[in-house]
Amino acid sequence: xxxxxxxxxxxxxxxxxxxxxxxxxxxxxxxxxxxxxxxxxxxxxxxxxxxxxxxxxxxxxxxxxxxxxxxxxxxxxxxxxxxxxxxxxxxxxxxxxxxxxxxxxxxxxxxxxxxxxxxxxxxxxxxxxxxxxxxxxxxxxxxxxxxxxxxxxxxxxxxxxxxxxxxxxxxxxxxxxxxxxxxxxxxxxxxxxxxxxxxxxxxxxxxxxxxxxxxxxxxxxxxxxxxxxxxxxxx
Amino acid sequence: xxxxxxxxxxxxxxxxxxxxxxxxxxxxxxxxxxxxxxxxxxxxxxxxxxxxxxxxxxxxxxxxxxxxxxxxxxxxxxxxxxxxxxxxxxxxxxxxxxxxxxxxxxxxxxxxxxx
Ligand code: SF4
Ligand code: SF4
Numbered sequence: 001x002x003x004x005x006x007x008x009x010x011x012x013x014x015x016x017x018x019x020x021x022x023x024x025x026x027x028x029x030x031x032x033x034x035x036x037x038x039x040x041x042x043x044x045x046x047x048x049x050x051x052x053x054x055x056x057x058x059x060x061x062x063x064x065x066x067x068x069x070x071x072x073x074x075x076x077x078x079x080x081x082x083x084x085x086x087x088x089x090x091x092x093x094x095x096x097x098x099x100x101x102x103x104x105x106x107x108x109x110x111x112x113x114x115x116x117x118x119x120x121x122x123x124x125x126x127x128x129x130x131x132x133x134x135x136x137x138x139x140x141x142x143x144x145x146x147x148x149x150x151x152x153x154x155x156x157x158x159x160x161x162x163x164x165x166x167x168x169x170x171x172x173x174x175x176x177x178x179x180x181x182x183x184x185x186x187x188x189x190x191x192x193x194x195x196x197x198x199x200x201x202x203x204x205x206x207x208x209x210x211x212x213x214x215x216x217x218x219x220x221x222x223x224x225x226x227x228x229x230x231x232x233x234x235x
Numbered sequence: 236x237x238x239x240x241x242x243x244x245x246x247x248x249x250x251x252x253x254x255x256x257x258x259x260x261x262x263x264x265x266x267x268x269x270x271x272x273x274x275x276x277x278x279x280x281x282x283x284x285x286x287x288x289x290x291x292x293x294x295x296x297x298x299x300x301x302x303x304x305x306x307x308x309x310x311x312x313x314x315x316x317x318x319x320x321x322x323x324x325x326x327x328x329x330x331x332x333x334x335x336x337x338x339x340x341x342x343x344x345x346x347x348x349x350x
Contacts, residue, residue, distance in 0.1 A: 072285060073280075085250050
């Protein structure tokens with residue numbers, strides 16, 4: 001890949017992570033929904049999760065005819081999917097959860113509790129890379145929005161290094177990204193998606209989860225290839 | 236005899252269920268029983284495209300209006316612990332006046348249970 005194409009690709013990766021992080025961070029506002037409705041359809045990628053997730057999310061967006069109604073419907077589904085509104089043992093899943101709480105530790109430990117080793121590990125990685133996530137109302141740093149924001153931050157670092165022609169920094173950053181994807185985001189993407197399927201009611205959020213998992217798989221593939229190329233360069 | 240009640244603003248109730256827990260604690264109410272219970276109505280869509288979703292804390296027949304506490308000049312335990320500050324205890328006369336000022340509230344006048 002030539003320099004120009006590489007920079008474009010990295011910029012796109014930044015944008016994708018930024019967008020995904022935003023979609024998980026909080027309920028969508030009217031403007032964002034309008035932007036999404038008007039956005040051009042994405043090309044098929046060949047990744048099953050991404051393509052089918054996107055098709056599902058797109059089918060929701062294509063059916064939106066009233067932005068205010070969509071805003072309410074999506075806010076309610078965000079609440080049902082990620083926040084839970086009250087505790088109802090009858091609606092809870094096997095682990096006693098009333099929503100698919102979007103924190104890594106919940107899925108890595110299989111328990112209902114937040115924090116612990118996995119969360120601490122995530123914070124360690126963030127700190128070692130000089131990254132401070134935007135926390136707002138989020139309880140812990142292993143929230144999916146923070147982890148995606150971290151990937152955006154790292155890809156942005158790559159972009160700066162590319163600009164300065166520091167290829168060693170680019171490769172080092174990619175290695176860290178891949179480690180984080182494999183060791184964290186991808187390690188809970190599947191169970192998180194299954195949990196959301198249980199609680200969310202709109203194709204938007206069910207599709208978003210599948211699409212996100214697909215995106216993480218695609219990006220890991222890309223990074224694996226990039227890191228392998230570096231191995232070849234070195235030998 | 237003066238009647239007392241609980242005025243609850245269900246527009247701003249967050250559904251946190253602290254009132255349920257507080258009540259169970261102070262009265263030692265066993266699992267599966269409640270002195271106040273947060274009922275959930277929704278979400279369902281109205282014809283105008285807006286949604287109805289209310290959490291409505293409802294005192295049960297086990298609510299004694301915390302007489303032991305109110306006799307000492309304290310607030311009922313649920314009122315004391317409501318995180319959103321949406322519960323009030325007082326005479327029906329006073330609470331009715333409050334109700335006139337602000338809609339989306341409900342006034343409960345439970346018959347005090349004998350513990
Ligand atoms: S007033 Fe006392 S008894 Fe009644 S619901 Fe509140 S805490 Fe329970
Ligand atoms: S404690 Fe207050 S905010 Fe929480 S559920 Fe009870 S009434 Fe609602």
